[in-house]
């Protein structure tokens with residue numbers, strides 16, 4: 201009996217201890233969860249309301265709260281933190297978006313005391329940097345005359361750091377020290393699209409590659425417009441803001457860094473002349489469809505190899521009179537292509553570009569529509585190439601037969617039939 205009651209007491213005591221431990225654990229979990237959601241709320245509130253830098257002046261561009269896109273070039277680790285610059289990362293300094301902060305001293309070392317200049321933009325110089333891990337990056341030093349304060353800069357980094365896509369030049373780090381603000385980006389070794397279209401140093405870009413570049417850019421913009429939450433309008437699509445990586449894949453640069461140009465004392469226009477939506481110039485309202493307009497100009501730039509600041513659009517409008525917006529666009533094709541271009545594709549791309557530059561924004565396609573059209577064009581090309589390959593393989597096989605049978609007429613007829621089938625396939629697409 202005594203033994204039984206001792207057992208009972210022990211059982212009850214163990215039960216009570218387990219109960220207390222469980223209750224304490226539950227309490228901790230609850231508090232931790234509440235804290236996390238508070239942090240989430242406050243950062244999304246900030247993302248929704250704080251304006252970001254516009255080259256010294258406040259801007260109303262609101263950036264995204266989006267998560268990592270598929271095939272992001274940033275190697276994400278715990279908390280989405282980048283491993284790119286692990287060698288130099290300031291210890292324990294990671295912004296709310298998970299973008300690591302680097303010290304001025306380390307960037308000074310990585311850029312050989314800021315002597316590795318690769319370009320100069322409206323925001324300031326850009327340097328190539330080799331980090332201690334061997335990783336190559338681009339460091340954009342923002343002009344010190346910017347009125348942007350520390351807080352605004354941190355907000356901008358947080359907002360930019362949330363945008364990741366394989367067709368965007370992603371932000372991988374930043375530095376805010378000694379009154380300097382620097383943004384660190386994935387390094388794009390083949391430079392800008394503009395440098396390939398206009399510099400004699402680079403050989404002419406082939407037509408096939410131009411269509412791939414057009415699709416890459418469209419995908420980057422589609423992500424900004426439809427994938428990012430809230431959506432992001434680029435505001436400065438142009439060939440010098442399209443950068444190419446080692447394998448000539450294109451990415452959109454400079455998103456979220458809007459700039460201003462004064463057209464007169466009162467009206468500030470953001471963007472670059474030649475690419476600006478006429479509707480934006482007259483109404484002052486910039487929309488996703490204004491990006492679509494600039495993208496249309498970029499498509500014509502790819503077709504014609506002409507700079508929009510040197511009469512590209514006048515040239516296009518002249519050609520449009522003859523083409524009625526449909527066929528016959530080959531007259532504007534870039535002479536550097538030396539006629540090596542699939543004219544049906546060229547006409548399809550030009551028709552798409554012409555829709556993008558429609559004066560009425562609502563008649564312009566969305567970036568999603570554009571991605572679909574270009575994907576279809578490239579799929580057709582792929583089918584055609586496969587078909588042609590199998591045709592020539594069949595022809596090789598048959599010609600071996602022919603050598604044996606000497607039935608040459610049959611071979612000729614057989615090949616002609618197949619190419620007619622192939623033309624019919626094309627019509628279906």
Ligand SMILES: Nc1ncnc2c1ncn2[C@@H]1O[C@H](COP(=O)(O)OP(=O)(O)OP(=O)(O)O)[C@@H](O)[C@H]1O
Pocket residue numbers: 318319320321322323324325326338340369385386387388389391392440441443453454
């Ligand atoms: N991530 C990068 N990788 C390689 N080169 C880059 C990178 N970012 C910028 N550059 C180069 O640095 C130069 C300046 O770039 P930046 O984006 O500052 O200005 P921009 O786009 O040329 O002109 P603007 O500021 O007027 O738009 C460009 O020639 C560009 O090719």
